[in-house]
Amino acid sequence: MSHDSYLACVFGNPIEQSKSPTIHSMFAEQFNISLEYQKRFAEADGFKQSADEFFSNPQVIGANITMPFKDDALQYANTLSSQAQRAGAVNTLIRKENGFIGDNTDGYGLVTDLMNNSINLNDSTVLLIGAGGAAKGVVPALVDAKVKRIDIYNRSANKAVDLCEYTNKYSSNTTQVYDARYVNTYDLIINATSLSLQHNLPDISDDIFITMPAVYDMVYLNKPTAFLAHAKSLGCNKCIDGLGMLVNQAARSFELWFHKTPDTAPVLEYLRAQLK
Ligand code: ATR
Numbered sequence: 667m668s669h670d671s672y673l674a675c676v677f678g679n680p681i682e683q684s685k686s687p688t689i690h691s692m693f694a695e696q697f698n699i700s701l702e703y704q705k706r707f708a709e710a711d712g713f714k715q716s717a718d719e720f721f722s723n724p725q726v727i728g729a730n731i732t733m734p735f736k737d738d739a740l741q742y743a744n745t746l747s748s749q750a751q752r753a754g755a756v757n758t759l760i761r762k763e764n765g766f767i768g769d770n771t772d773g774y775g776l777v778t779d780l781m782n783n784s785i786n787l788n789d790s791t792v793l794l795i796g797a798g799g800a801a802k803g804v805v806p807a808l809v810d811a812k813v814k815r816i817d818i819y820n821r822s823a824n825k826a827v828d829l830c831e832y833t834n835k836y837s838s839n840t841t842q843v844y845d846a847r848y849v850n851t852y853d854l855i856i857n858a859t860s861l862s863l864q865h866n867l868p869d870i871s872d873d874i875f876i877t878m879p880a881v882y883d884m885v886y887l888n889k890p891t892a893f894l895a896h897a898k899s900l901g902c903n904k905c906i907d908g909l910g911m912l913v914n915q916a917a918r919s920f921e922l923w924f925h926k927t928p929d930t931a932p933v934l935e936y937l938r939a940q941l942k
Pocket of ligand 1: 799801820822823858859860861868869
């Protein structure tokens, strides 16, 4: 590799399914950047070792981190961005002269995709279904987008309560975060559970769809997810899956590494066509 060739990767377990190499290669092409982007499998308890080994190569500019290593990456980073600190998870490591910055671009990816789909978050009321890593990662960005209220619903209610309490410790007092014990009316519903991967629906009343909210599912498949299809059958017509979130979180990582803003539209279009 010549001096201005770069190396990056995504760490995960499993990792075979990752589309990040395709996305980042397409971004790099837009700027004639020579970037090799690898998939790296790490053992469940082997993140640090894998990361140390990868980063020993001076051409490495940074890395993405997916399940189940976002907590390990938080520990690995020397400093944290506000998003990473508040999300309690790192999906992007950026190499600096004296260590690594840990950032989290998942929330940026979600909020940007919502905006690209003309969904106005300012002063809106949001229902977030799920309280696992995927939900936790996006709450700070939703708060920063100045939503009025976030209700969090989860099968294990205690996890929703914990996430609300954790968020309210740092959130501005213009956004209130509650555990969704009562059904409210919503402008936007986000499914941050893994249920769509099993073609299942969250156990929550259809009343949530009464106001025809915009509906977002962080999962994407080669067809509308069960959740989006269900919302559509109840009359919601703004139903969006998580492919755009994936591309936009990658775009923000790329920007953090190279200080260049890639055009996401052709990449999203390409991935959508590939899925079909
Ligand atoms: P992730 O990091 O992708 O969010 P996770 O931490 O395992 O993964 O969380 C998965 C989310 O999907 C959780 O909110 C989980 O609910 P619990 O906290 O009650 O486990 C939710 N989920 C997964 N399977 C579910 C099911 N069969 N019914 C309801 N919720 C489910």
